[in-house]
Amino acid sequence: AEATGAGGASLAAAVAAGIEVCNRLGMASYLPEAGNSLFFDKGQHATSICGTLGAAVAAGMLYGLPAEGLADAMGIAASMGAGVIEANRTGGTVKRVHCGWAAHAGVSAAVLALEGVTGPPTVLEGRFGFFQAWLDGRFDAGALLDGLGGRWELLRTVYKPYPTNHFTHPAIDCALALRDRLGPEALAEAEIELGVPAPVLRTIAEPAEEKAAPRSPYHAKFSGPYTVATALLGSGGGLGVCLDDFAELHPARLALAARVRCVADARATEIFPRAFAAVLRVRLADGTELEHRVDSSRGGPEHPLTGEELARKFRDNARRALPEERMEALVAAARSGAPASALLPLTVAWNT
The missing domain is CATH 3.30.1330.120 (2-methylcitrate dehydratase PrpD)
Structure with a gap:
């Protein structure tokens, strides 16, 4: 958003679209007969796989890609997402970079699409596409497509109150x-x-x-x-x-x-x-x-965190990197719905 001069509304729209793509791809992997995410059953981290495609859509929107360009970005991103989750069981710290790597790969895919690289039009459902490669062709098409653009799975996102799995x-x-x-x-x-x-x-x-x-x-x-x-x-x-x-x-x-x-x-x-x-x-x-x-963990639609609880978690994390006054200015800017440009001085001051 900073690089393209996008305003707050454009940033919010891009984030919403990217998360919706990520969420629905992940939800498509849950089959009733399996009782679990097929990604996880196969030892793969859904966040780093689906998140790469979602990040490509979000970045592509901010770069101004048309519909076909966004499709290309997803097609490119599907070759970039991966994440083995054995560290969940026996240790290792690599999992903590999975989400960041998905973001990095998604932005890279959007830039490549902007520069003319193309992806396969059947990247999701094709014979050698996303669902075949990762899930052996088993997926819930309804979870992926039903109500798309009308029913937002984004609104059912569960916030994590604790820094654990x-x-x-x-x-x-x-x-x-x-x-x-x-x-x-x-x-x-x-x-x-x-x-x-x-x-x-x-x-x-x-x-x-x-x-x-x-x-x-x-x-x-x-x-x-x-x-x-x-x-x-x-x-x-x-x-x-x-x-x-x-x-x-x-x-x-x-x-x-x-x-x-x-x-x-x-x-x-x-x-x-x-x-x-x-x-x-x-x-x-x-x-x-x-x-x-x-019957449902704290942070979800049934037991949502309050706005103040979300702000408390943000402060607990942000104070490790930002001075107190800049942290509070960022909280105030986010709550006011300020445009992305209003946050730029905070980022620049932290980086320098």
Whole structure:
């Protein structure tokens, strides 16, 4: 938007179109009989694959590409998106660059289209196209096309309140709900069971020994046991669990994580992936049993974050890079609906 001098309305339209493309491509991979995203079943990160095409559309709109140019940008971007998610299971930090790489590749695809490079017109549905290459030709055409341009899946986007894998969020919600009733002493000999949808066990609970004792703070963000322990014993910063909670691995949380058993929960499995659900059961040494269940994680349409909660999360992140006064000016500019050009001095001042 800065490079092309686009105003706030054009920026918003481009973002909306790009996210809609990303969301619908991702939703097309969820089949009822599979009970999970086919991308994830195949070990691929849907965000970095679908996000590349969405970013190409957003950038292409701001570059002024016509409809056929946007189609070319998507066709080019389909050759650029990828992301292996083995790091979710056994560690490694590469996943944290997947989203940024998708953005980088999407902008590159839009620039190539602007310069005359073309993509295949059947890039999505073709014999060797997107859906065949990534999903073996299995996809939900209705999720992709029904209501396109009228029903906006963008409006159902779930915001992540916690800086952890999204599958851990309902577990964190449960732990935070029980936190005030469970002090460190009560937890010292507690037995804890976390019930989640069966398909997410491979991401946040397996291999069990890796998830009970994550190798690094980043690996811990993909551990159901460790994130539950963090919610129960952590700082309570941010919106309950924050980035500072993962600055290092904490011995007390590791000790508690070792006593968290993860199981498949029938109710959570039934409503997945339409909603991320979980149940947390805690049995104390004196026989007291506590339980909390959520059928939809915090941040979604059923339990949305407030405007102030979104601003709090932004501040928690932005203050790591921006001075306080510039951070607050950016919050004010975003809330006022200021044009993109109003944000340029903030960016330039930070970069210099």
